[in-house]
Amino acid sequence: MRRITSSVLLRTLSAARGGAISFSVPNRFLQVALYGSSAGGARAPRRWWFTYGPFAGASLGVAGALATAVATTSAYQEVFAKEPPPPEALPNDVVLYQYEACPFCNKVKAYLDYYDIPYKVVEVNPLSKKEIKWSEYKKVPILMVDGEQLNDSSAIIDMLGEKIMSKKKAGEDDEETKWRRWVDNHLVHVLSPNIYRNTSEALESFDYITSNGNFSFTEKITVKYAGAAAMYFVSKNLKKKYNITDERAALYEAAETWVDALNGREFLGGSKPNLADLAVFGVLRPIRYLRSGKDMVEHTRIGDWYSRMESVVGESARVNA
Incomplete structure (x- = not known):
């Protein structure tokens, strides 16, 4: 496209x-x-x-x-032309087990959307996790590709690259690899303290989660309020663990660090996004229209790059289960 x-x-x-x-x-x-x-x-x-x-x-x-x-x-x-995989390389059945607001899950979705790989979504109840009781691995994302289970967002993307796109993993010192590690080791850790910064923002986030999940009315109420309360306290622990004193300042600094890394390029990958672009875009996508994401775009230079990424990633490749 x-x-x-x-x-x-x-x-x-x-x-x-x-x-x-x-x-x-x-x-x-x-x-x-x-x-x-x-x-x-x-x-x-x-x-x-x-x-x-x-x-x-x-x-x-x-x-x-x-x-x-x-x-x-x-x-x-x-x-901005996409490079979708050849039709014969596409898997027949791709199912993503996820939390709607999970940054790692959204990183996988950004990859699937950009490469137009059709996938189904199963929203996991974050309290009971009943949808993944069959799996020994109890975290999300879990991606099932023609019956094969893939775990961990970065590993999933690497495996898809090899299986579908015939791309080998980049070298350890590669710029793309360096910034993918930055996403996993730094950027994601400043998100939770911002998303769940206070009770109102925590409820805003879980309202977004429950509105997208296939939950009963009772489950929606339970997940929204119990989940928001739990994540509010988790975010405080993460803030202390990663020595974050000002949540918004840390988020703004991360956004500016990424824009500096672009060094005037449309994308880190040059004229087209690479895996680092997709990783940053993916983890930021669930917060973009929450209060924290709106503040980030208003107070940093990341908005133009984000808009370009929205345009080139395009519509979701998600299909009905």
Whole structure:
């Protein structure tokens, strides 16, 4: 699937008009400016007015801007083109056992979504874990690929890369590997203290979790309030364990560290996201529209990169179970 971000188109049109742009002109006026006629067909007077009259410069400017935009669109389609696996390499049955707000689960989903690998989701009750009673491994994510169980988000992604994309694991000193480790060893640890910073934010997060899970009414109430209370206290322990004094400051610093690592590139992978881009995007995705994520985008420079990632990852590859 090939995409272009709306921001690219807006920047192109803006540049063509000297930085000032307005889309308040009706479509009919734009058609007249470009073709010298309206949909109704009163041709000659309108053509003269826009070709030789006072709007001549504006019509040519718009036409030139759109022509430039078309060329830019083509270029950006190539830049943002996905590289899905060949159809014959796709597994027949992929099932993800997850918590909706789990950063590690969302890291796996970002990979599956980007590569258009269809998958089903089983939402695990975080209190009873009844959905994974069959597994000796009691954490999420668990990914079942044609009956084979894969555990641990980074290991799952590496295994999928080898099985489906025929990609070998990068070297230990590789930039991509370095930042993937940073995600697992640092970024995820600043998330919980922010998501569950206080009781209202903890409840906001669990409201998001229960609204996406297949829970009964009683389970929703239990999970929301008991889970929020439990994670509020867990987050305080994590804050102490990782020596975090100010949750938001730690989150903002991590976001700025990532933007610095991009060093002016669209993605860490250059013109296309690599596994580190997908990892950062994945773990941030469940908080993006919570209070903590909104604060992060408002107070750091990460918003532009995140928007590019949203565009290139595209729609979810999730299918109904």
